[in-house]
Amino acid sequence: MKRILIIDDDMDMCNLLGRFLQRKGFETDSAFTGSKGISKFKDEFFDLVLCDFRLGDKEGREVLKKIKEINPRAIVIIITGYSDIKTAVEVIKHGAFDYITKPLIPEEVLNVINKALETQGPPYTANTTAPVTPAISPMADAQPGPRKTERQGQNNQYMIGQDPSTRELYQQIELLGPTNYSIILYGESGTGKEVMAKTIHEYSSRRNKPFIALDCGTLSKELAGSELFGHVKGAFTGAMGEKEGHFEMANGGTLFLDEVSNLSYEIQASLLRVIQERKFKRVGGTKEMDLDIRIVVASNENLQDAYRRGKFREDLYHRFNEFSINIPPLRDRKKDIPLFARFFLENACAELNKTIDGFDDEVMQLFIDYQWPGNLREFKNVIRRAALLTTGGMIKSNTLPWEITNTTGNPLGRREEPVARPAVPVYTPGNGEPDLKNAASQAEYETIMSVLRQVRFNKTKAAEILKIDRKTLYNKLRVYEAQQQSEE
Numbered sequence: 001m002k003r004i005l006i007i008d009d010d011m012d013m014c015n016l017l018g019r020f021l022q023r024k025g026f027e028t029d030s031a032f033t034g035s036k037g038i039s040k041f042k043d044e045f046f047d048l049v050l051c052d053f054r055l056g057d058k059e060g061r062e063v064l065k066k067i068k069e070i071n072p073r074a075i076v077i078i079i080t081g082y083s084d085i086k087t088a089v090e091v092i093k094h095g096a097f098d099y100i101t102k103p104l105i106p107e108e109v110l111n112v113i114n115k116a117l118e119t120q121g122p123p124y125t126a127n128t129t130a131p132v133t134p135a136i137s138p139m140a141d142a143q144p145g146p147r148k149t150e151r152q153g154q155n156n157q158y159m160i161g162q163d164p165s166t167r168e169l170y171q172q173i174e175l176l177g178p179t180n181y182s183i184i185l186y187g188e189s190g191t192g193k194e195v196m197a198k199t200i201h202e203y204s205s206r207r208n209k210p211f212i213a214l215d216c217g218t219l220s221k222e223l224a225g226s227e228l229f230g231h232v233k234g235a236f237t238g239a240m241g242e243k244e245g246h247f248e249m250a251n252g253g254t255l256f257l258d259e260v261s262n263l264s265y266e267i268q269a270s271l272l273r274v275i276q277e278r279k280f281k282r283v284g285g286t287k288e289m290d291l292d293i294r295i296v297v298a299s300n301e302n303l304q305d306a307y308r309r310g311k312f313r314e315d316l317y318h319r320f321n322e323f324s325i326n327i328p329p330l331r332d333r334k335k336d337i338p339l340f341a342r343f344f345l346e347n348a349c350a351e352l353n354k355t356i357d358g359f360d361d362e363v364m365q366l367f368i369d370y371q372w373p374g375n376l377r378e379f380k381n382v383i384r385r386a387a388l389l390t391t392g393g394m395i396k397s398n399t400l401p402w403e404i405t406n407t408t409g410n411p412l413g414r415r416e417e418p419v420a421r422p423a424v425p426v427y428t429p430g431n432g433e434p435d436l437k438n439a440a441s442q443a444e445y446e447t448i449m450s451v452l453r454q455v456r457f458n459k460t461k462a463a464e465i466l467k468i469d470r471k472t473l474y475n476k477l478r479v480y481e482a483q484q485q486s487e488e
Contacts, residue, residue: 001352002117003045006030007037007063008052008079013104017050020106021113025352025388034058038066041074048116050109053080053091053099061091068095075116079104090238093226098218101459103477108457115215161336165328169196172325177203182275182320185298187327190377193298196327197256200296209253214246217259217458224267225283229274235284247280252292260297260320261306262461265313272316295320330372330379337367337379344380345395348387356387360394370404445480448473 004026008014014030021028029044031037034055041049049067053060060078067074078091078099092099097116100109161167176183177200185193194213201211219227226235230245246255257263263271274280278291297320299306304321306312330337341359349356359367363386372378386399397405448466455461463470 001025001027002047003027003029004113005037005041005044005046005049007032007034007049007055009033009054009056010052013052017104017109020109024110025384026113032056034060034063037063038070041067042070046074048075048077048113050077050079050113053078060096061094064091064094064096077112077116092223093238094240101474103480105452105457105477107453111457161333161339163333163335166333166336169325169327170199173199174203176200176323176325178205180204180294181322182294183296183322184303184320184324185296185327186302186324187298187300188329188375189300190375191327191329192376193327194256194258196325197254197296197298201254201256201294204254204294206253206294210250211254211256212246212250213256213258215258217262217461219263221264221267224263225270228267228271229280229282230285231283232285235282239284242282245280245282247274247291247293248282248289250293251289254294254296257295257297259299261299261301261303261312268313268316272313272319275316275319330375334368338364340376340379341367341383344383345387347380348384351384352387354387354390356390356392357394360396362397363395363400366397366400366404444476448476 002025004021006014006017006021006028008017008030009032011032014032018028018030029040029046031040034051034057037049037051040046051060051063055063060080064076064078067076076096078096079102080099081102098112100112173196183197183200185196187193187196197213198211201207214227216224225231226239226243226245228245228247230243230248231239233239233241274291275295279288280291281288303312303317307314307317330340341364345356345358348354367379374381382401382404385401386395389399390396448462451462451465452459455465459470459473463473466473468476
């Protein structure tokens, strides 16, 4: 079970976050001052730290610095208000994984935490007294290079299925893997685009070189150049030392750029020049470095359509599009569902140290009938949740989320779950007499939350879709939170 340390001088927020994360399968501990948080981190082992930027005794950047001195590979996520975003970006330059802005939305908090933990390397044990249990991997005896088994390469997140569309997908990957072609991966959110990119890397002659992944959707315009190409000391305010960029880290291997269409036009131009010349410079630097790299990119939207709309450079699209692969959604791979269910259950049982016999027939039929809008990512999380709630024997339907067990009359196999009060406070419409103002407020709230869920709580994307600026979106979320608190 992953351990999370919450550092916040707001005791109520610590308790709310702690209860919410415990229900999601995490073990949590809290500290109400920066000094206490540093002391706890020094004495115990934690997989991740959630730290408020404004604490009573210290600032978040000071806590971050101390934690990084104790464990340079510590994962720290900063919680900040909208007015502190610029400062939070500066903190990221000093080693924070990401920041979350208030008001906190439960799904966003969980999404960022899961994403951070997915990037975590082997446990760092220096200066810790708690024992570290190595991850259990059914591929622990795998030899270097791809293996044509049911399981996916050397990755313990997904596996190769039996559906014809899946087999066709892997035939393409086996064909392309040994080449140096640049590849565009298309697929819905949660279909496993990064896993496919890793598999391509494992089938290549670069398999013993680095595989580096970067989610372009998380990059701000100001940080993108530094993240991609690195920077030298003094290149910009806050550049206190040299930093390797993702191109440099991946040199000799494979660089995977997820959601590449989110890069600004200016960064796209820099990217094109680097790919053409196979040389790059760090931001603020003068030394040119040679580049030997394979690039795999992924996108939820068609890049050809994007360049026709003027959102993406046509010349960069053609550089990337030496070959494209479409990853089918899970709803089109019904034959794979029982295989994935058993595979995810094995991993969940290993994670939870449980023994579960399998799924009863009703559950398996529900899995096959459901349309899985979140694809493999959603499926994996559903299995982990069910395994956590099952005490032994078979997994039953009462351990499944509402949207899976209540599909009657809906061709998509999903409905909106009834509004329930989450652990982290967010706005829910009042129960008073209906009037036009309340109806409009409720409709606006539901629209905003629907868009946020669609874009995985990327507030920049949500604001763009809603045709409002990001500050307006934050202000509206603050209003909803204030209304929630007044109703309590």
